[in-house]
Amino acid sequence: MKVKSKRSKTNLGLPIVVLLCLLFLLAGFFGFMILSQDVPRARVIPRLRTLEFVEEVNEDGSMPHGRTGVASVESIPFQILSWKPRALYFPNFATAEQCETIIKIAKANLKPSLLALRKGETAESTKGTRTSSGTFISSSEDKTGVLALIEEKISRATMIPRNHGESFNVLRYELGQKYDSHYDAFNPSEYGPQQSQRVASFLLYLSTVEEGGETMFPFENNSNKGTGYDYKKCIGLKVKPRQGDGLLFYSVFPNGTIDGTSLHGSCPVIKGEKWVATKWIRDQEQDDDF
Numbered sequence: 001m002k003v004k005s006k007r008s009k010t011n012l013g014l015p016i017v018v019l020l021c022l023l024f025l026l027a028g029f030f031g032f033m034i035l036s037q038d039v040p041r042a043r044v045i046p047r048l049r050t051l052e053f054v055e056e057v058n059e060d061g062s063m064p065h066g067r068t069g070v071a072s073v074e075s076i077p078f079q080i081l082s083w084k085p086r087a088l089y090f091p092n093f094a095t096a097e098q099c100e101t102i103i104k105i106a107k108a109n110l111k112p113s114l115l116a117l118r119k120g121e122t123a124e125s126t127k128g129t130r131t132s133s134g135t136f137i138s139s140s141e142d143k144t145g146v147l148a149l150i151e152e153k154i155s156r157a158t159m160i161p162r163n164h165g166e167s168f169n170v171l172r173y174e175l176g177q178k179y180d181s182h183y184d185a186f187n188p189s190e191y192g193p194q195q196s197q198r199v200a201s202f203l204l205y206l207s208t209v210e211e212g213g214e215t216m217f218p219f220e221n222n223s224n225k226g227t228g229y230d231y232k233k234c235i236g237l238k239v240k241p242r243q244g245d246g247l248l249f250y251s252v253f254p255n256g257t258i259d260g261t262s263l264h265g266s267c268p269v270i271k272g273e274k275w276v277a278t279k280w281i282r283d284q285e286q287d288d289d290f
């Protein structure tokens with residue numbers, strides 16, 4: 001009996017000891033795992049992160065980028081000229097050589113500039129509103145590739161894809177030539193239903209005008225409104241054309257309504273010659289140019 005009970009005791013005791021040993025082993029193992037993860041994590045991981053950061057950020061401060069992004073940081077200097085309308089100035093947007101190349105291409109194809117007519121208007125009734133000569137050139141027609149470069153840069157500056165732009169409208173204003181104040185956006189109540197709207201305009205000045213030829217915004221900050229403004233007058237915010245500089249302004253508010261302060265015109269050239277390349281940017285893709 002004694003032996004039997006002793007045997008049964010050892011029979012029961014042995015598995016318990018083995019089980020307890022296993023439990024201790026496991027507890028020790030997991031305890032070590034948790035400790036070895038927890039404690040050093042607080043110290044080591046941030047250091048690893050810092051290392052990753054140092055490795056991934058380049059000298060120019062560029063970041064890892066998405067599939068359609070680029071690998072470097074770029075600087076396109078600009079100055080906010082006005083919030084009403086939203087107008088930005090880009091000094092030295094293009095080089096003098098690029099400007100001269102565009103003028104050369106355009107010169108071969110200049111025609112008197114036309115107007116988009118409102119209901120009831122005729123070419124005769126609007127004579128004298130826009131006296132410049134101009135031509136439309138798409139970047140694909142330009143074998144030098146300069147227009148494509150400019151177009152690409154405009155799309156980067158605006159973050160509006162290239163195919164939202166119309167062809168470049170290159171204009172020449174000679175002595176006394178001007179463009180009376182107007183909107184680039186089309187008000188459907190005046191022009192009828194529109195397939196798409198011009199939301200922004202980018203003007204690249206191709207020449208420096210000695211005197212006159214400014215781009216003017218007579219209603220800047222809602223000034224001169226409701227005072228019977230003479231649309232031929234050259235008042236308000238005036239931007240002097242300087243070769244290579246760019247001017248971007250938005251014709252509509254973020255909600256799509258036409259911004260009344262985006263009214264603008266080109267003052268008469270008093271001395272020199274004004275060359276400008278205009279890119280109208282629309283809210284819809286412009287398939288025909290691509």
Ligand SMILES: *[C@@H]1O[C@H](CO)[C@@H](O)[C@H](O)[C@H]1NC(C)=O
Binds near residue numbers: 221222
């Ligand atoms: C802009 O117009 C507003 C309202 O007419 C006026 O209060 C404000 O002083 C103007 N800002 C400047 C800088 O002239």
Ligand SMILES: *[C@@H]1O[C@H](CO)[C@@H](O)[C@H](O)[C@H]1NC(C)=O
Binds near residue numbers: 253254255256257
């Ligand atoms: C659109 O935005 C402008 C400027 O913020 C605002 O004055 C106008 O009332 C808005 N129009 C509509 C229809 O929401």
